[in-house]
Amino acid sequence: xxxxxxxxxxxxxxxxxxxxxxxxxxxxxxxxxxxxxxxxxxxxxxxxxxxxxxxxxxxxxxxxxxxxxxxxxxxxxxxxxxxxxxxxxxxxxxxxxxxxxxxxxxxxxxxxxxxxxxxxxxxxxxxxxxxxxxxxxxxxxxxxxxxxxxxxxxxxxxxxxxxxxxxxxxxxxxxxxxxxxxxxxxxxxxxxxxxxxxxxxxxxxxxxxxxxxxxxxxxxxxxxxxxxxxxxxxxxxxxxxxxxxxxxxxxxxxxxxxxxxxxxxxxxxxxxxxxxxxxxxxxxxxxxxxxxxxxxxxxxxxxxxxxxxxxxxxxxxxxxxxxxxxxxxxxxxxxxxxxxxxxxxxxxxxxxxxxxxxxxxxxxxxxxxxxxxxxxxxxxxxxxxxxxxxxxxxxxxxxxxxxxxxxxxxxxxxxxxxxxxxx
Amino acid sequence: xxxxxxxxxxxxxxxxxxxxxxxxxxxxxxxxxxxxxxxxxxxxxxxxxxxxxxxxxxxxxxxxxxxxxxxxxxxxxxxxxxxxxxxxxxxxxxxxxxxxxxxxxxxxxxxxxxxxxxxxxxxxxxxxxxxxxxxxxxxxxxxxxxxxxxxxxxxxxxxxxxxxxxxxxxxxxxxxxxxxxxxxxxxxxxxxxxxxxxxxxxxxxxxxxxxxxxxxxxxxxxxxxxxxxx
Numbered sequence: 001x002x003x004x005x006x007x008x009x010x011x012x013x014x015x016x017x018x019x020x021x022x023x024x025x026x027x028x029x030x031x032x033x034x035x036x037x038x039x040x041x042x043x044x045x046x047x048x049x050x051x052x053x054x055x056x057x058x059x060x061x062x063x064x065x066x067x068x069x070x071x072x073x074x075x076x077x078x079x080x081x082x083x084x085x086x087x088x089x090x091x092x093x094x095x096x097x098x099x100x101x102x103x104x105x106x107x108x109x110x111x112x113x114x115x116x117x118x119x120x121x122x123x124x125x126x127x128x129x130x131x132x133x134x135x136x137x138x139x140x141x142x143x144x145x146x147x148x149x150x151x152x153x154x155x156x157x158x159x160x161x162x163x164x165x166x167x168x169x170x171x172x173x174x175x176x177x178x179x180x181x182x183x184x185x186x187x188x189x190x191x192x193x194x195x196x197x198x199x200x201x202x203x204x205x206x207x208x209x210x211x212x213x214x215x216x217x218x219x220x221x222x223x224x225x226x227x228x229x230x231x232x233x234x235x236x237x238x239x240x241x242x243x244x245x246x247x248x249x250x251x252x253x254x255x256x257x258x259x260x261x262x263x264x265x266x267x268x269x270x271x272x273x274x275x276x277x278x279x280x281x282x283x284x285x286x287x288x289x290x291x292x293x294x295x296x297x298x299x300x301x302x303x304x305x306x307x308x309x310x311x312x313x314x315x316x317x318x319x320x321x322x323x324x325x326x327x328x329x330x331x332x333x334x335x336x337x338x339x340x341x342x343x344x345x346x347x348x349x350x351x352x353x354x355x356x357x358x359x360x361x362x363x364x365x366x367x368x369x370x371x372x373x374x375x376x377x378x379x380x381x382x383x384x385x386x387x388x389x390x391x392x393x394x395x396x397x398x399x400x401x402x403x404x405x406x407x408x409x410x411x412x413x414x415x416x417x418x419x420x421x422x423x
Numbered sequence: 424x425x426x427x428x429x430x431x432x433x434x435x436x437x438x439x440x441x442x443x444x445x446x447x448x449x450x451x452x453x454x455x456x457x458x459x460x461x462x463x464x465x466x467x468x469x470x471x472x473x474x475x476x477x478x479x480x481x482x483x484x485x486x487x488x489x490x491x492x493x494x495x496x497x498x499x500x501x502x503x504x505x506x507x508x509x510x511x512x513x514x515x516x517x518x519x520x521x522x523x524x525x526x527x528x529x530x531x532x533x534x535x536x537x538x539x540x541x542x543x544x545x546x547x548x549x550x551x552x553x554x555x556x557x558x559x560x561x562x563x564x565x566x567x568x569x570x571x572x573x574x575x576x577x578x579x580x581x582x583x584x585x586x587x588x589x590x591x592x593x594x595x596x597x598x599x600x601x602x603x604x605x606x607x608x609x610x611x612x613x614x615x616x617x618x619x620x621x622x623x624x625x626x627x628x629x630x631x632x633x634x635x636x637x638x639x640x641x642x643x644x645x646x647x648x649x650x651x652x653x
Binding site: 008009010011012013016017021024028029329330332333334335336337338339340341343415416417420 | 475478480481500501502504505506507508509510513515519520521523524528532533535536537538541580584
């Protein structure tokens, strides 16, 4: 008896033939193929662009964060274990008088100094010389700062000079103002040559410098800096203790990468007799910081990109289904020349998968292009995570595969007779 | 007597209703190798049902169909597909060519599934197109071909795998009389070359080319007197 199929080997569609048929199906209808791919192109493009832009932006933020944060160590005076100060006064600050110099001797320290917010009675008036047509202000932060602290603040000067070691050592009544406060009080930078003064509850301070911004410590726009020793002489010791917000602090600028080591060494160096009195805050790990920024944004945008991809999948699925219905006759012809249902399914699946892959490739190129052009226009470094970018075309492949599954199954189930009848 | 290519034993096809339609009543028919058979009958008589059964595009509800001595009525789809691809060539009234493919690519399609080595496919297809007189139109797409040329491409596609049986469903139905005559001349030529041909037609001029005529009416098959020689 003859073998099933008349002794003939069963029909076969090789992978190469299926791929060739898929490519032929696509290139013979380029317009339709383009429109079918559009959803995937947009989805994958959005995916790559959004993640790339997020990473690029976050990388930029992190870099700005980390350069400063990475090189800043703060030390706060938590006060002595046994407060022996007279009632109504505070104990001497925890930092020795040569604190700046001690810190400077630690390897990796660029600049260091002691500062604190001077506690003033409520309603303290700040006013300039009568001759200057300024107004009286009560909202100025008066800060005591050692010369090292002034240096560490990294002030951008508008006019005049910074507080000097001499002025500190001799407790001169001099001060620096930020430019906003200076203009409020009527002190224009050009007037500095005439030694204008600011009166704080009657005590006159000669303004020696006006600054516009600072990298460390000074954040509010209304600040007045006076030498540390002048502040001690005029207002006494600051209140120690974390949380009083008036405790003496040391701010240290370090070289990149030295902050953690400096943080370990600074307390015993400054106060060998009671190092635990000084609370050292090393910078946050930059990697952790970056992770926080990236995690929040990427999560949100990933959802948006996935929505785009879903729309792309629906597009491919819909068009493939229409193609299956439209090409019923072709299915019939293929069945009549020996194609098995699986070959029909494979052909349509190969077409939708090829379309998805092509769409994914084009989308990835567009996405990368957007990120690179955007970063270049901002003079930023484009950050493209290879973990997302390299497999992005495969997202298109998966989308095409999934979207084509149902139409392909439907095509396979079409009986050759039905297919030819309705062709 | 030549060995039969086709042997029908009580082959029937009933479409489930309601009401059920007996498109083909139990029929017996033997077609030998090299036969040229015309199946004639009016519209709705069951001609197309018979063609679909013979082409293994449909399954019978009763009886058996032996193709080259092999009972096809119990075969799974895989083996029916094999036979469709290798033993049977079908020419449809509406040609059923792929509109975006050239004449050559349309013929190549028939070789896609039957394990013909890639290296020999193109030559076989070119030969088939030359055999039907279209050697000069290999790269023309169907929209650039006349109806007669399209039908020749369809015949080339049906022949390229050298089947034992060529089934033609109203092959001249969409052709003018000149093209129809040329096509029938081609079929005559193929038959004289040894091909077994079954032509389904309601056109007596077409049927006249056949060496046997089988009539079908209301699903009942009957051999026309004096035409049988198989």
